[in-house]
Amino acid sequence: MNLKNSEYKMISNLGSSSDHIVFKAQHNLTQDVCAIKIEKKPGIGQIENEISILQQLFGIEGIPKLIHNGKTKDLKNYLIIPLLKCSLQDLAKSNLLSLNSILAIGLSLIRTIKQVHNRGILHLDIKPENIMISSCQIIDSVEQILTPGNVQLIDFGLSQNLRNPKFLKETFIGSLRFASRQSHNKQQLGYKDDIESLLYVLAYLRNKKLPWQQTQQLAFQLMDIKKIGMIKDQVYETALLSQQFPPQFYQFQLYIDTLTHSTMPDYNYIEELFKQMLQINQIPISPRFPEPTAYFPKYNDLEDQEYIKMNESISSRDGDTRAIIVSDLIKAYTTIKIKSIKDIHFRITIKQIY
DSSP states (O other): OOBTTOOEEEEEEEEEOSSEEEEEEEETTTOOEEEEEEESSTTOSHHHHHHHHHHHTTTOTTSOOOOEEEEBTTOOEEEEEEOOOEEHHHHHHHTOOOHHHHHHHHHHHHHHHHHHHHTTEEOOOOOGGGEEESOOSOOOOHHHHTSTTSEEEOOOTTOEETTOGGGSSSSOOSOTTTOOHHHHTTOOOOHHHHHHHHHHHHHHHHHSSOTTOOSSOOOGGGOOHHHHHHHHHHHHTSSGGGTTSOHHHHHHHHHHTTOOTTOOOOHHHHHHHHHHHHHHTOSOOOSSOOOOOOOOOBOSOTTTOOSOBOOSSSSOSTTOOOOOOOOSOGGGSSSOOOOSHHHHHHHHHHHHHO
16 A cells, blocks of 8 residues: 655555555654554545544644555555554453552643643544553553653544534444443543543453443343443443442542543642542552442343343352453444444434434
């Protein structure tokens, strides 16, 4: 795949999604290594949107610098950013993240999200795959993690500017596993939704799973966005997500629920909660920690069930820890399929017409 007047050579394929491919590349003159993200078909929309967002976020520590952008010879949009080492999802699989590390990552991301929100931008797809660490030689040093730019928030393909509120309601936006409850309910989205997604990411890193997911493949196609949202609604009313954290993490969870879509969060308050947790947790903790007490909603007759019944006890009984598998791929579900910002705009336009 050739870029127009390319100064770069492709080295390897780093991965792909339904919309784009990411290549490791090298500049022919400087020998600098970078990542090139190219859409699979011309005009899909996500990369074009991401280029615009990255330009608006220029200069923020923790956001990749847009090195270059343009079109390929066959008119596919592409962007070039620095090559980042590994994602939080990679680290989560290795079981190397201590509680201190997770809290420091959370504090670093809060600082970055604050700056993003101050420029009127919502990320709307915060998940472990979209959070990069500059070094995989981990990571139990809070000071190292909190070094500006060490933790990077990437992939702004679904991001939106708050000046375009019509794109922020009546449609599910994000990853099924980490999207906010408001997104599941197709309510107006705002600053609080990114913060809620971050809470789910940190709970996932600590607990290795979330109550609405399971590692085995169990009939995820029977679930839809609305039902997953129902599970999140009910789990959020408990302290389950905060069990493996200091008490301030539950205060963080409760604080999110006090916000409206238009309220700018008090980031100084949130930062202070994370600093308190790090101070409480100064005793060294082993990178490997025991699995938390299992607590998952049980289901009867997945195809016909009209509502979701949660366990009444946090502790599982007789080792019964059944749960529903949730796929992150929106296309696996019967609800509206969102692949790009243009899809969102198209569907809203059609709805207005009819």
